[in-house]
Amino acid sequence: MEWKNALIDYGNYLKLERGLAHNSIKNYIMDVEKLIAFLSDYQIKESPTTISKDILQQFIYEVAKVLNPRSQARIISGLKSFFNYMVFEDYRQDNPLDLIESPKIGRKLPDTLSEAEINNLIENIDLSKPEGERNRAMLETLYGCGLRVSELIGLKISDLFFEEDFIKVTGKGDKQRFVPISDINKKYINIYRKEVRIHLNIQKGFEDTLFLNRRGRQLTRAMVFTIVKNLAEKIGLHKNISPHTFRHSFATHLLENGADLRAIQQMLGHESITTTEVYMHVDRTHLAEVLNKFHPRK
Known part of the structure; x- marks a missing residue:
């Protein structure tokens, strides 16, 4: 089996069997293409079915010279997935990476904003500009519903169930979930829809897209990043933030105020509770307060 054919089959498997999103x-x-490039550079004639653990260790050794431990671990994880697929399809009897360990990496805690910092960012949006109301509604939705930026820009008007106090969100792998939405969040979305959006020249195909650019088309991820970065600069916020920071802050503030971890998991759309558990490490002071307040032997 050639690498090219193996990659095509693997891509179809990830899409159809595992339901992964395009970026994933x-x-x-x-990850596999990096391995293929290494084999080509060193003129190593091995196929996906014959490549050995020793050659893979050589590849990882070369990778370690230029990449940090987190990036190394990412590549090893990706290759393990590929060879697991090869075993699953009976192309191989073994996964040559089973005995290769990933480098130890520390758990990276997400950056968060305080409630005051979020309020300051939103209050400094210039509402005199046409995009002001849109930007306020977007940031309120990022923080109020804990959305990923891709989920925000893909939000449809038909996804808004305001009478039931929910919005329908399409997440990774096109998995859908319902997320509660607050009255204040609904208020700002309605202001944007009724006072700004109706005046746009909406392009064909974007009639149902909620947040639009000035040309009447869907916003890009980069545009939302730029909006957030410019606001942070405007208020002199010395933190490296992105749209995802609002999602982290949403989860952290819910946890700090006593929300159940399972409920947070459902709202964030995490498949595994272990992904959500990272927020348990963000504010140890809060956890100590919970222990002192609720444990019988305080």
Whole structure:
């Protein structure tokens, strides 16, 4: 089996069998392409079915010279997935990476904003500009519903169930979930829809897209990043923030105020509770307060 054919089959498997999103599939494929490039550079004639653990260890040794431990671990994880697929399809009897350990990496805690910092960012949006109301509604939704930026820009008007106090969100792998939405969040979305959006020249195909750019088309991820970065600069916020910071802050503030971890998991759309558990490490002071307040032997 040639690498090219194996990659095509693997990509189809990730899409159809595992239901992964386009960006996730692209990253998995890139991990294997790095290995293929290494084999080509060193003129190593091995196929996906014959490559050995020793050659893979040589590849990882070369990778370690230029990449940090987190990036190394990412590539090893991607290759393990690829060879697990090869075993699953009976192309191989073994996964040559089973005995290769990933480098130890520390758990990276997410950056968060305080409630005061979030209020300061939103209050400094220039509402005199046409995009002001849109930007306020977007940031309120990022923080109020804990959305990923891709979920925000993909939000449809038909996804808004305001009478039931929910919005329908399409997350990774096109998995859908319902997330509660507050009255204040609904208020700002309605202001944007009724006072700004109706005046846009909406392009064909974007009639149902909630947040639009001035040309009447869907916003890009980069545009939302730029909006957040410019606001942070405007208020002199010395933190490296992104749209995802609002999602982290949403989860952290819910946890700090006593929300159940399972409920947070459902709202964030995490498949595994272990992904959500990272927020348990963000504010140890809060956890100590919970212990002192609720444990019988305080």
